[in-house]
Structures are given as structure tokens and as C-alpha cells.
Amino acid sequence: MDRAAVAAIGFDxxxxxxIDNKLERVALLRLLERIEADGGRRSDNLDDEIAHIDALLQRQRKGAFPIEDAVREFAIAHGAEPRDAYVEQFRTMAVAMVADLAIPLPGVREMLRALRERGIPVAVLSNGWNPLQIKKAQRAGFEGPVLASADIGVQKPSAAAFAALLSALGTPAERTWFVGDDPNSDVDGSRLAGLGAVWFDWEGKTFPSELAPPPHTIHAAMELLDLLPLGEEVR
Ligand SMILES: [Mg+2]
Known part of the structure; x- marks a missing residue:
């Protein structure tokens, strides 16, 4: 992609x-205390409970079912009724935990500020639910639309999810970049949707060989700025 043509940037x-320090896992563990107090049962092995929770959340994040259904399934698996009150308590606890547990990656606030100063519009596209993702974005100093899959009805890597992002940004795919850590849902998904894909490999991983190589790779948030045209070239 022509660097001078970047008109907007989407982010995972x-x-x-x-990073959120597995706050949804923690919220479900806390919910389990209430389920147990209501007469539900739990394993004596905390590692088993955590493995069960992580598997449930992983299926949920891949789009198998909405978070509300994950909480209901969690209650049923522990011998409790799938009460709406459990869903509400989980959501409330998870959102409240963002302030303490969500930590911006190094350089992210500075990078977002620099994009603001250059007048480059940004938006988040996340496989997740609001207001949780909105709160996380605020925690990172992000100012812009936060599209969550639960609201738009489609998940990354679907091209429809990236179409929703482009609609929010008001820019064409060929002038829009997408930055994310996940090779499949972020990088391959945005590439196939015609965006400029940027792999944020801050953990030094190996990109899966079965996917087309990422067009751009950065290892630190501020490196994104090095990929962009100089400020005076941006209109
Ligand atoms: Mg991610």
C-alpha cells in the first residue's frame, strides 16, 4: 500500500x-461464589474451574455464542438456574474491573496521541461486547468509535466486520490500515477485506506459515508512526 494514502487506521x-489480565475469567470466578451461595456446586479443584472458564470464554470469543449465553451456560454447568441476574452481575463486575486490570501496552497512549495530532481518524473493531470494550479503549486513551462484534452482529475475520469498520471511519479499504495482534482475525481478515494489514507482534511470535505473510509488521506501538507518511503529506 502507498504509505501516503493512509487516511484512517482501525485497531484491534x-x-x-x-492487556486485560483475564478480567472476564476473574469475573466468572467471582460469580461462582454467588452461584455456590445460591446452592450451585463447584469443583474442589480451582485449576479445573479456571480451565473450564478459559475454554468457555475462548469459544465465546470465537463467535460460538454471545457473552450472555456463556454466563448462562456457566451457571447451568454449576447446577444453577441460568438467571438474568447472573448475566447482569457478570457484566457489571467485568466492566468495573477495567479500571484496575486493563493496562495499556507501552507506547500506545503516545502513539494514539501522535495520530490525533496528525489528524488521522481511528476506530476500534473488536470481537467482544460493549461497554466492556469501550471502557478498555478509554483506559488506553483511545478517542474514537469502538465497534464490538456483539453490537454489529459479525466477527473478525469476516469481511462484513471490516466493512462495518470502514463505514464508521468513512474511508475506503485501500486507504485504511488495520492494526492487530491476531494473525487470523486481525491480519488475514483485514488483508482479505482489502485493508492495509499491520501485524502488531509485540511478543516476538512466528507468523503462521499457512497464512499469507503480513504486509507490515511492527514490534512496538510507536513503530506504527514510522510506517506512516510524514505529517505534511497527510491531508
Ligand atoms: Mg487481539
């Missing part, structure tokens, strides 16, 4: 702008 959020 989890493991791209912030």
Missing part, C-alpha cells in the same frame, strides 16, 4: 491496545 483492542 485486546493484546493490541491493552
Amino acid at each position: 483492542i485486546d493484546h493490541t491496545l491493552v
